[in-house]
Amino acid sequence: MDESHRQKARRARAGVMAGALRGAALVDLLVSIPVLERDTFVDEMLGIEEPPEIAELPRGSVPYLPCGVDEILATVREAPVRAGDTFVDLGSGLGRVAILAHLFSGAPASGIEIQEPLVRSARARSAELALPDVSFVHADAAGTELDGSVFFLYAPFNGELLRRVLRRVEEVARRRPIVVCAVDLELHDVSWLQPRKTSRVSLTLYDSRPISQP
Template sequence: MEESLRENAERIRSRIAGGAHDPAEFRASLLSVPPDARDAWLDLVFGLSELPDDGPDLPPGCVPYLPCSVDTLLRVVEQAGVQASDVFVDVGGGLGRAAAFVHLLTGAGAMAIEVQSKLVAAARDLAARLRVPRVACIEGDAAELTGCITIGSVFFLYCPFSGERLANVLAALESIARTRTIRVCCVDLPLPPCPWLALEPPRSGDLAIYRSTLLDGALRANG
């Protein structure tokens, strides 16, 4: 990485940890970095190096941890319209990288659900080092815990699992969608038919954004 980009990343990290973070400044600094260097730049801001190995607590049928690219997360934020008033939930949050990034970029509250205890500890360490109180990591099985995150408004699934586990998560999300309109963001993850989810106009092949429709009738009646 060029020295100027390294200095930029270190300056942004210092401002975040010092309580002087500004989402607009963070976005401008990120976008000034060439796309092929953005992941390395973010990892430097976050003080992340090598990926940890997956542990024995990764359940069968779950995908090993692999961080989502910065540019994909940028598209998620843009196409899902993530705002500071949202709560972003990363289902299978790993090191907490995506949750911390979305929070810093938008001001949204962010939560990561992660089953591997070693990754949970790393995610909590990241949030503590960055001093971002609106970022949290919950340890446990997303297939069992997702339905408990009733304050979530944007749920992110970066190909965490499929089959019965995915069906359980979608059932939990349907329950939440009966109380509030939510968006479900999927990367490289085809969803089974869900009558309560409407696919937003696709803008890229690997990313699909869905919006819940269960409350649409009530909103029209009240309008």
């Protein structure tokens, strides 16, 4: 990243920490950064560093790879995520998605992550940035009770593990209408999810259909 953008990212970090840079102002700033520098800019602004060594993961778990800022922006705009929502990133890595979704929308945001070092790092980032409405849980998303109104998945699981996590999300959809957002992942043949058109090929959005109690 060139030096002027690095300085701009540092000023943006100070604005985020002071609670002054949020919502549309933050979106406008990020859109003003050239696309090829945007992800690095965001990492500098949020203080996100290289992930620690990859631990061995259960079958069906995908290792850490951060979702692009433009996909996160499109998710928040198109879901849409609003201040009254509760946003959950399933497989939250270093916390980039949950932190940005909160900063863009004002919604409380949480992440669920199976790798403990990543959870520790994500918690440190949200604490440094003084974001009490962003939290991270160290858990297997398939083995924990979920709650929220907007769920996000950046291709974190596949096969039987994905089916088990979706059953957890379905439990939430039995209690309230939800939106499921998936990047680089299509949720085929899930009877309780109604797909919606989006502006990007990589992003798929689904509204939950009413589900009768068993």
